[in-house]
Amino acid sequence: MKQYDCYMTCPRGLEQTLSNEITEIINKENSPAKGGVKFFATKHDIYKLNYHSRVGMNLLIKLFKDKASNVDQLYKVIFKYEWDKLIEPNKTFSIRTKINSKSIPNQNFTTLKIKDAIVDKIQKKLGSRPSVDKKNPDFYITIYIKDNRILVFLNSSGKPLFMRGYRTKIHKAAINESLASGILKSTNFHKNKVLYDPMCGSGTFLIEAAMQIFNIPAGYVRENYAFFNFQNFDGKLWETIKKEGNNAINCKEIVLNGSDVIDKNIDLCIESSKKLGLEKYISFKRSDFRNIQPKETSGTVLINPPYGHRIGEVDKLRSMYKDFGDHIKNNFSGFDGYIFTGNLELLKHVGLRTKQKMILKNGKIDCRLAYYPLRSGKY
Numbered sequence: 160m161k162q163y164d165c166y167m168t169c170p171r172g173l174e175q176t177l178s179n180e181i182t183e184i185i186n187k188e189n190s191p192a193k194g195g196v197k198f199f200a201t202k203h204d205i206y207k208l209n210y211h212s213r214v215g216m217n218l219l220i221k222l223f224k225d226k227a228s229n230v231d232q233l234y235k236v237i238f239k240y241e242w243d244k245l246i247e248p249n250k251t252f253s254i255r256t257k258i259n260s261k262s263i264p265n266q267n268f269t270t271l272k273i274k275d276a277i278v279d280k281i282q283k284k285l286g287s288r289p290s291v292d293k294k295n296p297d298f299y300i301t302i303y304i305k306d307n308r309i310l311v312f313l314n315s316s317g318k319p320l321f322m323r324g325y326r327t328k329i330h331k332a333a334i335n336e337s338l339a340s341g342i343l344k345s346t347n348f349h350k351n352k353v354l355y356d357p358m359c360g361s362g363t364f365l366i367e368a369a370m371q372i373f374n375i376p377a378g379y380v381r382e383n384y385a386f387f388n389f390q391n392f393d394g395k396l397w398e399t400i401k402k403e404g405n406n407a408i409n410c411k412e413i414v415l416n417g418s419d420v421i422d423k424n425i426d427l428c429i430e431s432s433k434k435l436g437l438e439k440y441i442s443f444k445r446s447d448f449r450n451i452q453p454k455e456t457s458g459t460v461l462i463n464p465p466y467g468h469r470i471g472e473v474d475k476l477r478s479m480y481k482d483f484g485d486h487i488k489n490n491f492s493g494f495d496g497y498i499f500t501g502n503l504e505l506l507k508h509v510g511l512r513t514k515q516k517m518i519l520k521n522g523k524i525d526c527r528l529a530y531y532p533l534r535s536g537k538y
């Protein structure tokens with residue numbers, strides 16, 4: 160079976176987590192790199208990873224690599240590739256570039272040149288040209304340029320895999336599902352299967368936690384992947400992979416409690432959980448975190464509090480972070496506490512001793528996942 164040279168992207172800081180996940184899903188050797196993981200995979204593996212990966216964001220298939228020292232040379236190396244065998248003229252495509260080079264500018268002009276090379280080649284070979292669709296293309300081309308090295312990929316996922324399809328609306332401060340899932344895999348939640356998120360926003364941690372424990376495939380309600388448009392798409396193979404994944408779903412007894420001060424957020428959580436049939440497994444309610452007290456004597460309490468952008472906001476948040484630290488110290492004894500935040504200064508106000516701080520990125524924001532084992536006695 161043909162092996163494709165693949166690169167799966169993930170949130171920065173979760174490369175090893177994704178590497179472990181790839182081993183679990185397709186049992187293939189792989190090597191973590193910056194912002195993703197490299198490996199070889201069959202078509203079967205590619206479909207399976209797209210359906211099951213919780214931490215991966217885009218599964219890219221390498222088309223070719225080459226060298227170019229200026230934009231004209233870039234046009235030539237892109238033109239050389241057999242685009243006519245990949246994209247039919249009646250299809251659409253988009254181009255995403257990541258350029259870090261002194262000789263090739265990181266500008267629209269470069270992307271336009273790449274686009275010209277692709278459509279010119281198809282026009283020359285097939286007599287007509289495909290068009291660009293930035294929003295909903297059939298083919299997603301990703302090009303990395305570092306100095307004079309050009310790496311060209313075809314994205315098999317299309318829209319990033321964190322777009323699972325269970326959200327109806329997006330909470331403005333929601334973290335993406337791949338990051339949320341990777342954070343959960345970095346906590347002790349899997350050991351104790353009790354999770355509280357008393358600042359749950361749109362409920363991402365709780366919904367991802369239920370999906371992980373119940374074995375619900377990450378793509379269970381997602382309707383589209385770019386590989387559906389590939390000429391060699393094997394619908395039967397895809398259906399088999401989905402069926403195998405769906406047959407392994409197993410809903411168990413588990414404690415998942417989410418709360419937030421804003422009613423609308425709770426409505427969002429309930430809507431999303433219903434899309435996955437999870438509404439009876441997760442309890443969501445409106446409450447200030449200061450009123451949340453667990454019945455259990457051990458478990459995980461995980462929050463992603465507001466980071467604050469404006470000065471006035473940050474002042475208020477200092478006392479909120481302190482109150483949260485005091486609250487979990489007094490009420491969640493025996494639990495493992497975790498705070499995921501993009502504001503490292505605010506974290507200092509929690510006032511508890513950190514056992515571990517994991518470095519992560521939320522997009523471009525430098526973040527920490529701080530771990531506080533909450534045991535009775537001194538902190």
Ligand SMILES: C[S@@+](CC[C@H](N)C(=O)[O-])C[C@H]1O[C@@H](n2cnc3c(N)ncnc32)[C@H](O)[C@@H]1O
Nearest residue numbers: 332333334358360361363419420447448463465
């Ligand atoms: C950064 S958002 C959390 C986003 C969430 N992780 C998600 O993925 O949707 C922070 C949340 O804390 C909530 N919040 C702020 N103050 C609170 C308080 N005193 N008690 C409970 N929730 C609070 C906000 O309403 C907001 O939804």
